[in-house]
Amino acid sequence: MNDKPSQVSREQGLQWLLDMLRIRRMEEKCAELYGEEKIRGFLHLYIGEEAVAAGVIPELEAEDAVVATYREHGHALMRGISMNAILAEMYGKQEGCSGGRGGSMHLFDANTRFCGGNAIVSGGLPLAIGLALADKMQKQPRVTVCFFGEGAVAEGEFHESLNLAALWQLPVLFVCENNLYAMGTALARSESVTDIHRKAESYGIHSTAVDGMDVMSVNTAARLALKKIRTEQVPAFLEMRTYRFRAHSMFDPELYREKTEVEQWKQLCPITTLRARLKAQQVITDEDIAAIEQTAAAEIQAAVAFAEAGHWEPVEDLMKYVYTESENSVIPAQAGIQTPPP
Amino acid sequence: MNDKPSQVSREQGLQWLLDMLRIRRMEEKCAELYGEEKIRGFLHLYIGEEAVAAGVIPELEAEDAVVATYREHGHALMRGISMNAILAEMYGKQEGCSGGRGGSMHLFDANTRFCGGNAIVSGGLPLAIGLALADKMQKQPRVTVCFFGEGAVAEGEFHESLNLAALWQLPVLFVCENNLYAMGTALARSESVTDIHRKAESYGIHSTAVDGMDVMSVNTAARLALKKIRTEQVPAFLEMRTYRFRAHSMFDPELYREKTEVEQWKQLCPITTLRARLKAQQVITDEDIAAIEQTAAAEIQAAVAFAEAGHWEPVEDLMKYVYTESENSVIPAQAGIQTPPP
């Protein structure tokens, strides 16, 4: 793993803290809202892993594309989708970033080229390859960043995609969020060789393992990788070693890991460690921290209000968005059976 | 690659020559029969690659299993399926080793645990894993050998299977027949890293690249690998570097490679080179060679006669072999429309 850079500017430090905190607090709120049944379906929290999205995504250009998984709230927020639109989406409201159709696992945004939110493990990798291929063929100087968990590494699609990216020299940044578990399956129970960044090397892809709990390390690695991709028109791979503090989803009884293990990783929390470091280096003050918390809290409060005030799509519109031209709908929607919940 | 052993006993030498020649001459006959429309469908010849099957398969125990591809005539023959049954199968006759149902791409034989003949590239690998898993769970001291082309390496199933074999330490011998082309696609156009045996290493599987044009090298490597598998209960991988002298199938115009390349490889023909070496070392004589040719020719002649004399399955039996109990047939066969060809 690369060395940790130790110094950071006040501005950059505050930005990272704010970014990570916005994700953290938003998701804590999501968990609450799930309890209140405002958010339904599957909800996968990113808590503990914020340094990855916060360290990588701000380095992208406006025209770059992002492909993510079902654990993508943080990525969407970092990419610039408003918290309002994200929350509204999780509520299933029309004002959501996917018009309410996708929910937590399928956040989309054409403006920022945020191409989902894919709930099939490894399903996003081929898509990312294709986006990069289109860029390359159109001579667009863009990068596609593809996030996925270490569980995806066992899927055939991962290997097919890495090979294609390397063979065709496509501008893709693969970011493996290795949080050591795929649901309840520990990495050592799913891979014969657990050193994931080496798998990328076996395709001739430049690859680095990174301390994914440290936003500075993440950021440095991302910058280097993106530079390499942009200048050399090759793919690159980052293995982010990280950990999720919460359950896999809201249904997970967490039988597969020890509480002590979780506690140990919590010591490495990307937010508290950065905060402590910046304070120790006297780059920020307690007032700064309070201000950041306040900013995040206000944004969340507004987002919840926005989502609450959002509208349910009329049930008559059920058949929308299947085909581009609505007259292509194969059969009309069934008679409206349910009225929208209150 | 391993060094070529230079000395071989007369008995062993003659056996290898005979084995390879039986495959070669049988397939030359098949090509002829294809021209006469006795054999139909896809026909993939193994000519040029005989050293692999001849070097590996005789090292197996009776209880071991073999999984192969659509290019498997040589493997079937080496495994002890009679040429009669193989030829009859290619004719589609009831006396064929698959009762005529499978044809050239689907040779099967329960007695020798020859589990096909799979026409889906990479489709046999998961099956081989499963056979080995069953052996391991039942504490049967068996090995499963799985043959496949280098084209399969780009398929996700290849990677999923290698990982499972390594993770669960299954007694599988993977034999990659790297003949440099997958139909018309040269290896360098399908893999970013062309050193295939290294891919196996990336899963922690013991792996060797072997001169697949030399039956002695193949045999030595196979013996070592099988010993390792049997004693250590681990998988092993052999990359056999070989070449097919003929077209991919009978439909291939061979636009993708130079005649001179084919000619160069033909200089390495496993049969002529072994024959020359044995003669130079005065281990065998011209009479021996003539005798072997004669043996093969006689066997082939008999096999053709056997196939010709074989029977077409009655069309009324169409619905057989779908379910174990025939009463499960979901609907009856359609009225017999065609009478069998003459």
Added chain:
Amino acid sequence: MNMTYREAMRAAMREALQQDERVFLMGEDVGRYGGCYAVSKGLLDEFGEERIRDTPLSESAFVGAGIGAALGGMRPIVEVMTVNFSLLCLDQIVNTAATLRHMSGGQFSVPVVLRMTTGAGRQLAAQHSHSLECWYAHVPGLRVIAPATLEDMRGMLRVALEDPDPVIIFEHNALYNREGELPDDVSVTEIRRAAVRRTGNHISLICYGGNLVKALEAADELAKSGIEAEVIDLRSLRPLDDATILTSVRKTRRAIMIDEGWHSGSLAAEIGMRISEQAFYDLDAPLARVCTAEVPIPYPSHLEQAALPQVATIVSKAREVLGQHV
């Protein structure tokens, strides 16, 4: 004994694991996690990690491995977490499991049991809400079953394991939490015949799996206005039990098929076609079906529910078929 459907399937697996050492369970998170739907919870402790085998995320390889292990003498139960992920292992199921027996001229058979959760209704959105039973029911060489009652959830597995050919069991996610009374001695139930779950003379409601509950509710509702619906639970989706279906339709002379698959190309269409072919002259009214609307399942509950078959839709469709526009 009172138990949930989840417990019934677990009990069935336990029994199979106890009685036959060739049986083992394999799949993603069946062990340490306790199963995505907690169906296999506790089995790892009882049977150990060799027989309750967590797999990597490699649907194609581990389903293929199940097929190979079956060929090699074992009796694997392979859990593909949900039908949605089975799209990654269809090649193994269709090109290997379903064909080996035939291609080998009857020499090999593949006694593997594949279990998959199916269905929508939990706001899991477009990629996690498929009902592709009709795809599997299309393939010769496979046997496809769908338990809809507590007894069948308890009793179908054993018969499936005894079958020498590949059997796919579809378990509807909405059933797991349902509870019911299970007689003590149920450990085997029929997997070849459809069952008449309610008798009636006016119309046949033909359904399977998770939708039996809705069909029965609809029948109760209809009964209030004097319409006696006969409810047929298919149980086996391949092969289909034409005899039971046709006997019912010949009696009621009207039929509605209820199916959570998308409308076009649904299993409902196949059943309708069989009725048209074989009982055309016995029908007094056009056939009808209640299927899922032709849209990827939307996340919001009101839209999802509007897309799925509902009791109210079944009831109004039945009235329509009976010419009662109430």
Added chain:
Amino acid sequence: MNMTYREAMRAAMREALQQDERVFLMGEDVGRYGGCYAVSKGLLDEFGEERIRDTPLSESAFVGAGIGAALGGMRPIVEVMTVNFSLLCLDQIVNTAATLRHMSGGQFSVPVVLRMTTGAGRQLAAQHSHSLECWYAHVPGLRVIAPATLEDMRGMLRVALEDPDPVIIFEHNALYNREGELPDDVSVTEIRRAAVRRTGNHISLICYGGNLVKALEAADELAKSGIEAEVIDLRSLRPLDDATILTSVRKTRRAIMIDEGWHSGSLAAEIGMRISEQAFYDLDAPLARVCTAEVPIPYPSHLEQAALPQVATIVSKAREVLGQHV
């Protein structure tokens, strides 16, 4: 101009590649080999390896890459060599191509064209002879078409490429070598409406793709004994053109569906069900279908042919429906 179906598809691709630089062709052996069925032969020389792109054996990745490239502004034609291998990329087609538009609330669309060869009849045995059009036709978000005439082989591609949503083109392997006369100006044909390929008053024969030839032959045969069959070529398998189908059936009052898919769960069943639902009172006889027998396709010609729809079977089925047991 006289040409083969193969040449017609090649001409369509050439034209698309010439007229729109966003178009490219990608797939296994489309370049140097010239295409498994020689459809793309010569295109590599003309357009270069960037636009005639040979892929590794990675169906899932390159089909997904086609989807991604479409999202990224290109107009890819992805050739999946045959429908048999598409089992390895169904996840990308069903869970990505078909859902992206919907899941994103209409923000993204996926203008990809997937071409696949389909069908049996060449003694390629159980793994290489599938006809799974019905599976694809089941999936909302996909458009599925099947050219059956030389004009359509030439003219459907361009319309497919103009479609903003994913289109799957099924090309029956038996058609490629057929020849015919193509008017010079055909470069676009309809992909939304079924076509009446022969008019008649006695019975409707409803078919698509490779089986149109058989249906027309059967109609000729029937005409000899005074039976005038109307032959409907579906052309679009999803969505289905109910209007054309129903108009025909309302006129002839009898219908047979011909489909190379296996009998149970065939597209034929869906069409039959639609007729039962919408034209029940117009029918004078039970519906019937001629499909493939429910067996993995056997290698020997006599068994393979016995499993597949045949002219003779269509003829005798038609006579049966018409009550003429000749």
